[in-house]
Amino acid sequence: MCGIVGYVGSQEAEPILLEGLRRLEYRGYDSAGLAVVHRGRLQVHRVAGRVQELREEVGAVSPAVVGIAHTRWATHGPPTVANAHPHVDTARRIAVVHNGILENAVQLRSRLQREGVALASDTDTEVIAHLVAEQLESGTATLEAAVRAVLQEVQGTYGLVVLDVQRPGELVVARLGSPVVLGVSEGEMFVASDVAALVHHTQQVVHLGDGELATVRAGSYRTSPIAPVAGGAGEVEASALSAQDYDLGDHPDFMHKEISEQPAAARRVLGGRLDDRFATAHLGGIRLEPRELRGIRRVTFLGCGSAYYAGQMGASLVEELARIPADAEPASEFRYRNPVVDPDTLYVAVSQSGETLDTLMAVQELQRKGGRVVGVVNAVGSAIARQCGQGIFLHAGPEVSVASTKALTNMTISFALLALLLGRVRDLSAADGRRLVSALLDLPDRIEEVLRSEPEVQAVAKQFAGARHMFFLGRVRGWPVAREGAQKLKEISYIHAEAYQASELKHGPLALIDSSMPSVVILPDDELYAKNLSTVEQIRARGGPVIVVTNADVPGDLADAVLRVPRSEPELDPVLLTIPLQLLAYHVALELGRDIDKPRNLAKSVTVE
Numbered sequence: 001m002c003g004i005v006g007y008v009g010s011q012e013a014e015p016i017l018l019e020g021l022r023r024l025e026y027r028g029y030d031s032a033g034l035a036v037v038h039r040g041r042l043q044v045h046r047v048a049g050r051v052q053e054l055r056e057e058v059g060a061v062s063p064a065v066v067g068i069a070h071t072r073w074a075t076h077g078p079p080t081v082a083n084a085h086p087h088v089d090t091a092r093r094i095a096v097v098h099n100g101i102l103e104n105a106v107q108l109r110s111r112l113q114r115e116g117v118a119l120a121s122d123t124d125t126e127v128i129a130h131l132v133a134e135q136l137e138s139g140t141a142t143l144e145a146a147v148r149a150v151l152q153e154v155q156g157t158y159g160l161v162v163l164d165v166q167r168p169g170e171l172v173v174a175r176l177g178s179p180v181v182l183g184v185s186e187g188e189m190f191v192a193s194d195v196a197a198l199v200h201h202t203q204q205v206v207h208l209g210d211g212e213l214a215t216v217r218a219g220s221y222r223t224s225p226i227a228p229v230a231g232g233a234g235e236v237e238a239s240a241l242s243a244q245d246y247d248l249g250d251h252p253d254f255m256h257k258e259i260s261e262q263p264a265a266a267r268r269v270l271g272g273r274l275d276d277r278f279a280t281a282h283l284g285g286i287r288l289e290p291r292e293l294r295g296i297r298r299v300t301f302l303g304c305g306s307a308y309y310a311g312q313m314g315a316s317l318v319e320e321l322a323r324i325p326a327d328a329e330p331a332s333e334f335r336y337r338n339p340v341v342d343p344d345t346l347y348v349a350v351s352q353s354g355e356t357l358d359t360l361m362a363v364q365e366l367q368r369k370g371g372r373v374v375g376v377v378n379a380v381g382s383a384i385a386r387q388c389g390q391g392i393f394l395h396a397g398p399e400v401s402v403a404s405t406k407a408l409t410n411m412t413i414s415f416a417l418l419a420l421l422l423g424r425v426r427d428l429s430a431a432d433g434r435r436l437v438s439a440l441l442d443l444p445d446r447i448e449e450v451l452r453s454e455p456e457v458q459a460v461a462k463q464f465a466g467a468r469h470m471f472f473l474g475r476v477r478g479w480p481v482a483r484e485g486a487q488k489l490k491e492i493s494y495i496h497a498e499a500y501q502a503s504e505l506k507h508g509p510l511a512l513i514d515s516s517m518p519s520v521v522i523l524p525d526d527e528l529y530a531k532n533l534s535t536v537e538q539i540r541a542r543g544g545p546v547i548v549v550t551n552a553d554v555p556g557d558l559a560d561a562v563l564r565v566p567r568s569e570p571e572l573d574p575v576l577l578t579i580p581l582q583l584l585a586y587h588v589a590l591e592l593g594r595d596i597d598k599p600r601n602l603a604k605s606v607t608v609e
Contacts, residue, residue: 013066099159108154290425523554
């Protein structure tokens with residue numbers, strides 16, 4: 001989704017830009033626009049519609065020889081003319097087109113507004129135009145230097161092109177997580193987000209590397225790292241994150257802050273990725289055509305810890321929605337067993353930090369054996385993102401606490417999007433697709449409902465904080481939920497916790513049930529409800545305390561404690577059922593006086609074997 005085209009040379013720019021956009025229409029979009037420089041002034045045309053409407057809006061072609069153009073799929077703000085690209089600064093000196101999401105856009109917009117800047121759109125992109133103009137007005141010598149300085153301040157993903165009225169002979173281009181390609185021709189240069197927009201003009205292309213910037217002129221181009229290293233040592237550079245990202249605000253610790261940020265994080269990961277018209281998902285970072293998607297015969301998720309359990313949830317989603325065999329495997333074990341790598345399998349490498357060494361080495365092993373692998377990471381520009389070269393960014397925002405919460409939730413949502421995409425190119429009906437699109441759009445609000453039940457979870461935590469051991473039990477969709485719940489409890493409270501498939505309870509573990517062994521039972525209101533209910537009854541018959549996590553209308557006396565979540569579509573139950581377990585682990589650890597954000601012996605990013 002979203003298309004970028006840029007041109008600088010000696011031909012009339014507008015026909016080239018419009019034709020390039022037409023060739024990118026297959027990517028999906030809801031508005032279009034272009035900007036050119038003519039006689040020292042910026043001319044901008046935008047429509048909340050199709051490229052043909054933009055062509056009509058442009059009318060008679062100007063003799064301008066430099067310009068940028070864009071087709072937008074709405075993320076920040078609805079598809080309106082005001083939100084269409086290109087975006088400009090107040091003085092109409094700078095124009096910007098941008099693919100991707102700026103995760104700190106809210107903070108940057110607030111800062112600009114405090115400085116008296118009148119923002120004309122709802123978008124994240126507009127801030128780039130104002131910030132670049134601000135840099136140039138403050139005395140920054142070149143457009144390249146101004147863009148580089150701004151990119152040290154923004155956080156998120158981007159493929160972008162910047163045009164300066166006062167420097168009409170050049171464009172500055174940058175890439176981090178969103179593809180950008182340069183087209184090289186005699187006396188002219190082209191820029192696009194996809195080679196499809198360039199092949200009509202040139203066969204000579206340069207794929208801009210992740211974390212790379214280029215200054216493009218009619219007869220030349222120059223690339224360099226966005227954050228260059230000089231003199232054999234790393235230079236001191238501004239972080240892409242702001243102090244506000246690490247401000248606890250009213251929260252006692254980062255884990256609580258990050259649990260509470262999950263509705264906003266869920267909205268970001270869904271932003272612009274759902275297509276109600278065709279009842280499918282758009283995942284622009286996975287560069288596979290429908291024919292290639294249909295050729296996938298298996299999906300394997302690779303991750304460590306919570307990322308592995310999220311991968312199990314993803315495997316269940318893929319099998320249910322796409323009817324493709326799917327599984328999940330610990331990345332830490334994968335490469336050691338000399339795996340058989342199938343060219344028809346899609347391997348999905350999952351890591352919040354994007355730096356998990358076990359997962360990175362699994363990716364490298366796959367690539368050595370010709371495997372097709374995509375990354376699902378939260379940290380833009382991370383090692384796994386660069387190694388894979390394609391995938392899904394989680395857009396969860398900075399996650400500081402060692403125990404992953406909002407990133408894990410966004411992983412599961414991302415896998416639902418992938419499963420929906422795979423399902424809709426196969427046998428998933430449009431009706432089922434629309435059902436899931438609607439449920440996904442509703443999911444952030446349902447997460448907010450779960451978070452409002454925190455006082456009830458806190459009371460349950462007080463009741464059971466004295467336990468020395470605990471079981472977590474679930475079937476099918478509930479099994480990885482149980483595993484993640486046990487993981488959270490043991491890593492931050494240090495209480496011994498084990499997860500079992502509920503059907504396995506009577507095959508051995510039932511011997512451990514007594515009045516001192518609480519069990520947390522995942523009880524979704526699905527086709528296995530009656531069987532899961534029998535698990536609760538077996539435990540209670542042996543005097544075992546039971547905590548039920550459910551979206552069913554169960555009686556209050558069913559168990560010693562009932563944690564309720566709102567209903568969604570059954571395939572998405574794991575997302576909502578996981579969140580009370582985060583809160584339970586958190587409040588048990590709080591009761592026990594643990595160092596919640598920094599549990600002993602653990603690290604946020606595991607970069608050693």
